[in-house]
């Protein structure tokens with residue numbers, strides 16, 4: 001079975017369906033009416049009867065008309081990949097926000113397909129005239145859906161605003177967003193690094209709600225890591241857009257930690273799919289660290305080959321494993337290096353009269369120590385580069401670098 005169908009089978013399994021058979025047709029381009037050819041559709045119908053299948057899932061997206069035509073032809077419920085993924089998300093959504101987001105995406109998927117669903121309804125009700133009352137009903141249904149969609153959008157905006165306020169309070173910390181293909185091990189890594197409890201499961205889309213945990217990286221370095229919803233090949237468009245929390249976390253992160261399941265034979269395609277989604281949501285080019293995870297599943301030779309290949313083809317990266325003793329040390333160390341580079345520790349001397357800079361240091365940076373003199377206050381702070389740059393431009397403030405190498409002066 002090819003890798004795409006294998007993934008579709010895992011999705012179906014996650015949604016609670018049992019896969020009884022598969023059928024493949026290679027097409028240069030889809031047929032407009034049924035997506036697959038007429039002969040193939042006939043063959044599919046026979047196969048479904050033989051296997052007593054009650055549901056047909058297409059790996060490709062069907063137009064509303066194709067979906068309707070296929071259901072009619074097969075006499076069975078037909079789903080496409082998008083609908084299946086939406087179904088899983090609906091099953092897994094826990095928080096109010098996730099539920100609203102999924103419902104929104106589902107309604108948007110359903111709206112252009114209403115006719116098809118209505119046709120079913122009218123047929124089961126004994127073939128009431130499909131035109132007159134049907135059309136009226138359709139209009140009413142659409143209006144209801146539109147009202148619900150606006151309502152959900154409003155609710156979500158509200159939740160997102162509240163979250164923005166909460167996040168401001170933590171703005172001085174180094175923020176890392178874990179991103180990656182579903183099942184790569186994002187939650188497992190965060191769980192191991194933070195020592196806190198998170199839901200981990202060997203199924204697709206275990207995580208739908210973003211969760212943030214403080215992680216102690218030793219040597220006094222700390223970061224806030226946020227787990228986000230997993231990506232997948234051809235993630236439904238509306239769904240990505242509706243995961244506002246994930247998008248915000250990614251946009252505001254100092255660093256994206258892209259977790260890759262290095263034990264998957266198709267990890268390179270998964271990397272491409274993740275990069276595509278990141279591009280779609282405007283996060284391409286964000287500072288990124290790659291973590292090739294699950295290396296405990298590789299043989300020594302495979303691990304070496306991966307190292308060579310990654311060094312050749314990828315930017316900053318580490319190998320990781322949550323199953324091996326010390327398997328996350330390279331990751332912790334790489335994160336510390338990043339923090340050091342982007343949130344260096346500096347010493348500031350501020351005139352005692354400059355209360356606003358002092359207040360800013362407490363608000364937007366992390367004050368590590370403080371000595372109060374008569375004329376000047378001396379503090380050690382770990383702060384974002386941009387803030388340090390702004391302080392350096394103020395003549396009354398003295399800034400001294402502590403972390404980085406002292407600049408080489410021509411005098412030696």
Ligand SMILES: Nc1nc2c(ncn2[C@@H]2O[C@H](COP(=O)(O)OP(=O)(O)OP(=O)(O)O)[C@@H](O)[C@H]2O)c(=O)[nH]1
Nearest residue numbers: 183184185186187188201202205206207230321322
């Ligand atoms: N062997 C091995 N298994 C791992 C490792 N990391 C995670 N896993 C397993 O991989 C599966 C998925 O892990 P999760 O942490 O839920 O993956 P995720 O990226 O959060 O997945 P979603 O939330 O679905 O996007 C679980 O069965 C984990 O136990 C690892 O380093 N080695």
Ligand SMILES: [Mg+2]
Nearest residue numbers: 186187206207
């Ligand atoms: Mg997860």
